[in-house]
Amino acid sequence: MWATSPACTELETHVLDWLVEMLGLPRQFDSHGRGGGVIQDTASSATLCALLAARERATGWRSNAQGCDRRLVAYVSSQTHSSIEKAVRIAGLGSEQLRRLDVDESFAMRPEVLERQLAADRAAGLQPCFVCATIGTTASNAIDPLPAIGRLCAREDVWLHVDAAMSGSAALCPEFRFIHDGLEHADSYCFNPHKWMFTNFDCDCFYVADRDALIRTLSILPEYLRNRASESGRVFDYRDWHVPMGRRFRALKLWFVIRWYGVAGLQHHIREHVRLAQEFATWVEADDRFELAVPPPLNLVCFRHRGGDRANQELLEALNASGALYLTHARLHDRLTLRLCVGQTQTEARHVREAWERIQRLARPV
Numbered sequence: 001m002w003a004t005s006p007a008c009t010e011l012e013t014h015v016l017d018w019l020v021e022m023l024g025l026p027r028q029f030d031s032h033g034r035g036g037g038v039i040q041d042t043a044s045s046a047t048l049c050a051l052l053a054a055r056e057r058a059t060g061w062r063s064n065a066q067g068c069d070r071r072l073v074a075y076v077s078s079q080t081h082s083s084i085e086k087a088v089r090i091a092g093l094g095s096e097q098l099r100r101l102d103v104d105e106s107f108a109m110r111p112e113v114l115e116r117q118l119a120a121d122r123a124a125g126l127q128p129c130f131v132c133a134t135i136g137t138t139a140s141n142a143i144d145p146l147p148a149i150g151r152l153c154a155r156e157d158v159w160l161h162v163d164a165a166m167s168g169s170a171a172l173c174p175e176f177r178f179i180h181d182g183l184e185h186a187d188s189y190c191f192n193p194h195k196w197m198f199t200n201f202d203c204d205c206f207y208v209a210d211r212d213a214l215i216r217t218l219s220i221l222p223e224y225l226r227n228r229a230s231e232s233g234r235v236f237d238y239r240d241w242h243v244p245m246g247r248r249f250r251a252l253k254l255w256f257v258i259r260w261y262g263v264a265g266l267q268h269h270i271r272e273h274v275r276l277a278q279e280f281a282t283w284v285e286a287d288d289r290f291e292l293a294v295p296p297p298l299n300l301v302c303f304r305h306r307g308g309d310r311a312n313q314e315l316l317e318a319l320n321a322s323g324a325l326y327l328t329h330a331r332l333h334d335r336l337t338l339r340l341c342v343g344q345t346q347t348e349a350r351h352v353r354e355a356w357e358r359i360q361r362l363a364r365p366v
């Protein structure tokens with residue numbers, strides 16, 4: 001509650017408003033109007049809260065009282081993070097009510113597929129209530145086309161949540177703000193400073209355009225929580241903005257990160273990470289044994305050895321066993337793909353160069 005730690009609440013609101021400005025987010029998300037931000041532990045929790053509010057809004061604020069309506073449907077792309085399916089299960093819609101839509105060549109959601117599915121579900125007597133678009137999918141960093149998806153959601157009166165857990169921080173640099181084109185249509189948005197903004201786990205920034213919808217969904221007021229500050233209506237009680245009641249003072253570490261680096265410092269590191277990843281991609285392209293799975297949009301390079309899944313699996317295991325670097329993998333176009341991400345606080349050009357040299361040394365001829 002605000003009353004039990006005003007500083008904790010006020011600093012959080014302040015830092016989250018700073019970030020609206022720093023990332024050039026639409027003004028609907030700052031706390032001066034009807035919106036606002038709150039720190040959640042993870043993007044998974046943020047998505048769950050967004051879905052719960054969407055569920056309530058879609059049912060005229062009745063689903064909390066009466067249980068989940070089996071006609072509600074949620075929409076994601078086939079590349080969306082698994083945490084959204086987890087939220088769909090927890091919120092009671094059920095995995096069968098989640099539509100996983102086909103993607104285009106760049107692994108991004110196709111608005112025309114979404115439009116067709118919304119129409120088909122409505123025709124079948126179902127009720128679309130939630131779309132999650134991703135800015136930077138986990139497997140390949142794909143960017144879903146927000147302008148078209150957003151217009152569609154506005155027309156259809158469906159809650160649009162934007163999951164930018166992995167890549168939202170790129171918008172600290174004006175030249176990468178294109179990733180958020182169309183975000184003004186979103187009802188909610190989240191990104192993870194604990195992924196790519198040098199902040200210790202855990203820290204997810206979650207924004208809503210209409211905070212009353214979120215609070216109305218999550219607020220319960222027993223006698224022992226009543227206090228004068230809350231009743232004045234002039235303070236935020238963040239316990240009503242997420243699942244837990246008690247909360248950590250996560251804003252403090254975020255405030256320190258921003259103070260320590262400054263906006264220019266943060267921009268410098270983000271730019272450098274993108275530059276290093278792009279440089280790595282040119283090395284991959286220049287080696288006949290390798291290919292890029294997709295052109296890297298930002299700081300994640302998806303590449304593979306041309307020798308097939310077995311060659312890639314062996315290479316991945318040998319690299320990770322070395323202890324000198326850690327790559328993860330994904331399946332893209334049904335082929336095993338290696339993922340190199342540059343985003344850690346201490347990563348410098350020499351680390352990326354050494355990683356590539358090791359990859360070249362351990363890779364067999366095609």
Ligand SMILES: Cc1ncc(COP(=O)(O)O)c(C=O)c1O
Nearest residue numbers: 042043044081083137138165166
């Ligand atoms: C796009 C995307 N969304 C959501 C998540 C889940 O993040 P968290 O661990 O903060 O719940 C991830 C994690 O990798 C992700 O890449």
